[in-house]
Amino acid sequence: MPERKTLILETALQIATESGVDAVSMRSVASRIDLTAMALYPHVPSKEAMLDGIVDRLIARVKLPSPEAPWDERLAELARSFRKVARAHPSVVSMLFTRPAVTPDALRLVETIYQALLDAGVPDAEVPRLERLISTAIVGFVISEAEGRFGPGSATPRARRALLPGAELPAHHRLAGQLDASPHITAEFEADVADLIELARRAGRRRKSTTS
Amino acid sequence: MPERKTLILETALQIATESGVDAVSMRSVASRIDLTAMALYPHVPSKEAMLDGIVDRLIARVKLPSPEAPWDERLAELARSFRKVARAHPSVVSMLFTRPAVTPDALRLVETIYQALLDAGVPDAEVPRLERLISTAIVGFVISEAEGRFGPGSATPRARRALLPGAELPAHHRLAGQLDASPHITAEFEADVADLIELARRAGRRRKSTTS
DNA sequence: ACCTGAACACCGTTCAAGT
DNA sequence: ACCTGAACACCGTTCAAGT
Numbered sequence: 001m002p003e004r005k006t007l008i009l010e011t012a013l014q015i016a017t018e019s020g021v022d023a024v025s026m027r028s029v030a031s032r033i034d035l036t037a038m039a040l041y042p043h044v045p046s047k048e049a050m051l052d053g054i055v056d057r058l059i060a061r062v063k064l065p066s067p068e069a070p071w072d073e074r075l076a077e078l079a080r081s082f083r084k085v086a087r088a089h090p091s092v093v094s095m096l097f098t099r100p101a102v103t104p105d106a107l108r109l110v111e112t113i114y115q116a117l118l119d120a121g122v123p124d125a126e127v128p129r130l131e132r133l134i135s136t137a138i139v140g141f142v143i144s145e146a147e148g149r150f151g152p153g154s155a156t157p158r159a160r161r162a163l164l165p166g167a168e169l170p171a172h173h174r175l176a177g178q179l180d181a182s183p184h185i186t187a188e189f190e191a192d193v194a195d196l197i198e199l200a201r202r203a204g205r206r207r208k209s210t211t212s
Numbered sequence: 213m214p215e216r217k218t219l220i221l222e223t224a225l226q227i228a229t230e231s232g233v234d235a236v237s238m239r240s241v242a243s244r245i246d247l248t249a250m251a252l253y254p255h256v257p258s259k260e261a262m263l264d265g266i267v268d269r270l271i272a273r274v275k276l277p278s279p280e281a282p283w284d285e286r287l288a289e290l291a292r293s294f295r296k297v298a299r300a301h302p303s304v305v306s307m308l309f310t311r312p313a314v315t316p317d318a319l320r321l322v323e324t325i326y327q328a329l330l331d332a333g334v335p336d337a338e339v340p341r342l343e344r345l346i347s348t349a350i351v352g353f354v355i356s357e358a359e360g361r362f363g364p365g366s367a368t369p370r371a372r373r374a375l376l377p378g379a380e381l382p383a384h385h386r387l388a389g390q391l392d393a394s395p396h397i398t399a400e401f402e403a404d405v406a407d408l409i410e411l412a413r414r415a416g417r418r419r420k421s422t423t424s
Numbered sequence: 425a426c427c428t429g430a431a432c433a434c435c436g437t438t439c440a441a442g443t
Numbered sequence: 444a445c446c447t448g449a450a451c452a453c454c455g456t457t458c459a460a461g462t
Contacts, residue, residue, distance in 0.1 A: 100359070104376050114387060127383075127387055129403060238454085
């Protein structure tokens with residue numbers, strides 16, 4: 001019987017991907033599978049639940065890294081495949097913080113990160129915090145990318161600077177050269193991932209040096 | 213003439229804070245200041261613009277740190293005062309990623325971070341990326357906190373684990389003791405901020421060791 | 425210029441009715 | 444059990460009309 005529910009949620013994900021989350025309505029989803037809006041209610045109790053379900057379907061698409069790889073490679077691979085899924089469904093990504101999925105698939109993602117951090121030698125007491133920091137930074141990056149928060153966006157860096165007198169923005173002006181160049185976003189993602197892995201590595205080393 | 217616009221946006225922020233973003237409508241905002249919904253349009257071109265404006269008003273509340281403090285203290289203070297504002301308006305916080313403010317106040321926040329990173333000795337070429345990483349992690353934390361993504365939330369850690377057979381979740385079970393204890397969220401925030409500052413410090417040292 | 429009230433084309437959801 | 448169609452109480456926004 002979960003077949004019907006999955007069909008509804010996949011249809012909702014499809015509409016969100018094509019036309020944005022705002023285009024998802026009980027009526028629009030129902031009509032695509034030749035039903036009326038009210039026919040959805042036995043399977044999905046509310047629109048809120050439908051939006052939660054869209055996020056679930058997105059999470060389910062993320063590929064887990066091979067458990068044989070070294071811990072830092074596992075973290076990097078997970079981050080990359082997460083970003084890949086996100087880039088395929090940009091308008092859905094903004095719901096990742098506000099509708100945290102509590103599903104087996106979501107749990108497996110967290111388990112993968114916990115395991116990597118343990119293998120890095122991070123003390124048990126620090127693992128949950130580091131998992132939250134890393135996943136928050138990765139999800140935040142991916143949302144920012146999807147929403148165009150990076151890149152010029154609506155206002156070019158130059159136009160932005162013009163909002164305030166130059167005297168108030170010495171750092172912006174010193175960095176004008178960097179800011180006006182459009183950033184290589186994949187390189188930036190890799191550098192962020194490397195920095196986060198470095199934090200984990202340091203947390204692992206701290207333990208070892210205390211232990212030995 | 214911007215008085216009227218500010219009144220409208222502050223009213224919208226007030227309603228969002230009291231009753232959630234969903235309670236903000238052209239009609240609800242207008243009626244609180246004894247107008248009809250249509251009377252808002254000369255000042256706010258659309259509801260989307262009104263939601264953008266709510267975020268602007270939130271950003272405007274963030275206190276900047278004293279420029280005399282050491283760079284790492286400035287970063288930590290900015291993060292803390294940002295979190296303080298966010299905690300006072302939890303339901304508004306989720307819009308921070310999706311509606312990035314492009315206003316003088318928002319610009320001053322970024323300028324403060326740029327300046328701190330430059331003072332830390334971070335090479336010009338790395339400052340924009342580190343600013344984005346730090347602000348993404350901080351905003352992500354604050355959204356997660358506001359949305360209850362940390363803390364037990366809807367499903368307790370124990371209930372979460374029950375979604376999958378134990379054999380699939382060795383790390384979760386090893387960490388059960390940590391996970392079942394409710395995290396001290398302010399301490400976690402401080403630890404995250406310290407880790408992010410540490411990344412900046414290392415980026416600064418890397419430069420110095422190359423230079424000398 | 426600023427505001428109103430009616431109207432339009434949507435919503436999510438409830439409910440009585442059908443098969 | 445599953446689905447429908449009408450209805451309710453909302454939306455954002457347009458438009459003609461008022462002052």
